[in-house]
Amino acid sequence: AQKVTQAQTEISVVEKEDVTLDCVYETRDTTYYLFWYKQPPSGELVFLIRRNSFDEQNEISGRYSWNFQKSTSSFNFTITASQVVDSAVYFCALSDPHNYGQNFVFGPGTRLSVLP
């Protein structure tokens, strides 16, 4: 069965600090996709990144970067120079295209609070 673990329930940092959110996943399949979503207090899930299992290159987008390590089944997310607007709940998700229907499995989320 597929499973996503986000061990950090809550993290608090002071503005301008760097912060890393951990994500560990389990799947038996060799082809799968990983995602990160941000959920601000408004409730809407905002898409951040999609990564397929064959692409282990790290990705950087502005202050955001992602470290995909297939050997440890991890897909960690780092925010550099955090800002108050980064405060939200962040979800890591796993999808296996061999699951008929493209079902997403979400982790429990990490609540990030960035203090001014």
Added chain:
Amino acid sequence: DAGVTQSPTHLIKTRGQQVTLRCSPKSGHDTVSWYQQALGQGPQFIFQYYEEEERQRGNFPDRFSGHQFPNYSSELNVNALLLGDSALYLCASSLWASGGQETQYFGPGTRLLVL
């Protein structure tokens, strides 16, 4: 370009009642998925619709049913409401792609409170 829209935004019902939630997908998308998010938890997959058929279903009882219309919009129906059905219900839309995995884009959700 309109994103995913959901209605209503908030809803209060009593135990035993029935509720219908609605979702319009992002322009150009043909697939709608529904999720239930209890307070403090991650979203849980309910089911997914493509070509007006339920394609996959999560671990939810038959009290949860849905429908997709020819314009790709969708409804989620919940019968015989229980207190435990209180949650944020999220709709996500995507493009159906065999052999690939398309990103799901989410709406703002409907907050359902069952008293």
